[in-house]
Amino acid sequence: MELILSLLQQMCVYLMVAxxxxxxxxxxxxxxxxxxxxxxxxxxxMFSLFCILGTYFGLQIDDAIANTRxxxxxxxxIFGGPIVGFAVGLTGGLHRYSMGGFTDLACAIxxxxxxxxxxxxxxxxxxxxxxxxxxxxxxxxxxxxxxxIIQMAIIxxxxxxxxxxxxxxxxxxxxxxxxxxLGAAFFISILQDRKAILEEYxxxxxxxxxxIAERSVGILTEGLxxxxxxxxxxxxxxxxxxxxxxxxxxxxxLAFEGVGSDHHRxxxxxxxxxxxxxxxxxxxxxxxxxxxxxxxxxxxxCKLGSA
Numbered sequence: 373m374e375l376i377l378s379l380l381q382q383m384c385v386y387l388m389v390a391x392x393x394x395x396x397x398x399x400x401x402x403x404x405x406x407x408x409x410x411x412x413x414x415x416x417x418m419f420s421l422f423c424i425l426g427t428y429f430g431l432q433i434d435d436a437i438a439n440t441r442x443x444x445x446x447x448x449x450i451f452g453g454p455i456v457g458f459a460v461g462l463t464g465g466l467h468r469y470s471m472g473g474f475t476d477l478a479c480a481i482x483x484x485x486x487x488x489x490x491x492x493x494x495x496x497x498x499x500x501x502x503x504x505x506x507x508x509x510x511x512x513x514x515x516x517x518x519x520x521i522i523q524m525a526i527i528x529x530x531x532x533x534x535x536x537x538x539x540x541x542x543x544x545x546x547x548x549x550x551x552x553x554l555g556a557a558f559f560i561s562i563l564q565d566r567k568a569i570l571e572e573y574x575x576x577x578x579x580x581x582x583x584i585a586e587r588s589v590g591i592l593t594e595g596l597x598x599x600x601x602x603x604x605x606x607x608x609x610x611x612x613x614x615x616x617x618x619x620x621x622x623x624x625x626l627a628f629e630g631v632g633s634d635h636h637r638x639x640x641x642x643x644x645x646x647x648x649x650x651x652x653x654x655x656x657x658x659x660x661x662x663x664x665x666x667x668x669x670x671x672x673x674c675k676l677g678s679a
Contacts, residue, residue, distance in 0.1 A: 375431065375438060375544065379551035382429045382440045383558070386422065390559045393418075394566040402451045403567045405494075405503060416456050416463075419448030423464025423483065427471065434536065436475040438544045441468065442486050442523065442552040446516045447559060449490020450506055457494070461487020475540065478530035482523035489519045507564040513557035520549040584611050598638055601627035616676060622651055635671045643669040 393399050398418070401411035422444030430439030445464055449457020464487070465480035473479075493515050497506050505511055524545045531537035587607045591600050601619040605627040609617040616630030620642055628636045642648060646666075650657045659666035668674030 375433075376547035376551060378431055379438060379440060379547050380554075382426065383443075383551050383555035385425075385429065386440065386443055386555050387558050387562065389422075390562045394562050399563060399566060400570070403563065403570065405451070405498070405506070407453075412452050412456050415448065415452040416459050419444040419451070419456075419460045420463040422447070423460060424467050427464070427468050433544060434540050435473045436540050436544070437468070437471070437473065437479075438548055440548075440552055440555055441479075441483055442516060442520055442548075443555045443559060445483050445486040446490040446512070446519050446552075446556055449487045449492070450494050450512065450515070450560075452491070453494045453498075454488060454491030457487035457489075457491030458484065459487070461485065474533075474536060475527055475531045478527045478537075479523075481530060482526040485522060485526065486519040489522065490515065507560060507567060509557040509561045509564065512560045513553045516556040517549055517553040520545075520552050524549070580611050584608055587611070596621075596626065598626050602629070602638070603627075605629040620647065620651075632668065632671070632674050632676050635668075635674065645669070 398414060401408065402415055406412075423441050424444075426439045426441035426444055427437060430437035430441070441464055445457070445461040448460030452460070461484035465483035468483060469476045469480035493511075494506060497503060524541050527541055528534070528537050531540075584607055588604055591603050594600065596619075605617040605619050606629050608614075609629045614630070616628065616632050616636070618625060618629075618636060619627045624641050625636060625638050627638055642651075646657050646659060658664070666676065668676055
């Protein structure tokens with residue numbers, strides 16, 4: 373009982389980290405199952421660290437370590453696929469091997485296998501167009517449970533002497549299998565909630581865009597001019613509830629609606645250096661008013677604080 377409580381405490385550390393990460397942009401590529409190399413590298417580093425932390429937080433038992441390392445290995449494969457899963461498992465396994473003990477080789481092999489198991493599940497779900505099931509806590513629970521059972525079997529096969537390996541497995545198998553399976557399931561549940569929120573935001577933004585497009589039908593039939601631009605700016609401002617909307621060409625303001633309309637007037641030259649930079653470099657520049665401050669270049673008392 374003491375062992376399982378200690379492992380559940382380790383699991384809580386994972387969940388705290390998972391919750392914190394879910395609030396950062398780092399998880400977005402994982403939620404989208406992105407295959408870009410940079411995103412897969414982030415996935416590899418993140419879950420390799422989870423593997424290593426799972427070992428360090430482990431409890432020493434009979435020259436072995438009861439741990440929650442499997443959470444990182446399995447989830448590395450689930451999110452990154454077979455290659456990332458293998459790499460995460462191998463990294464976590466080599467780290468465990470470096471710490472010695474009569475189960476060092478068995479744990480190194482089993483951690484690598486656990487990463488591969490997660491990766492194979494990822495591959496199967498993607499090939500069968502069942503991507504969403506990768507965010508099922510129940511599926512992840514049973515995948516991790518199976519991976520941990522395989523680990524115990526590898527310890528019995530590889531670790532010597534067998535009598536000592538058997539005694540160890542009898543002591544640590546139930547707590548480790550349960551703690552790792554629950555930890556991985558709760559971890560994925562946190563990310564599942566974050567994914568649902570992001571999808572809700574995306575749906576809301578898409579709905580607004582379609583509403584703007586619907587209301588704008590016919591306005592641009594004669595091209596973009598001050599009159600049509602003003603109508604579009606008014607529609608965008610009404611639908612998005614932002615403080616102000618400006619529409620420009622490459623040189624001057626065509627229309628302006630909202631806060632600051634007393635000094636941001638149509639048919640006046642573009643004064644913002646950020647707008648010029650955005651046009652010349654053909655890229656979006658976002659000034660949130662906090663990390664990237666915005667100051668109106670026309671009126672120091674302008675209430676617009678971001679752009």
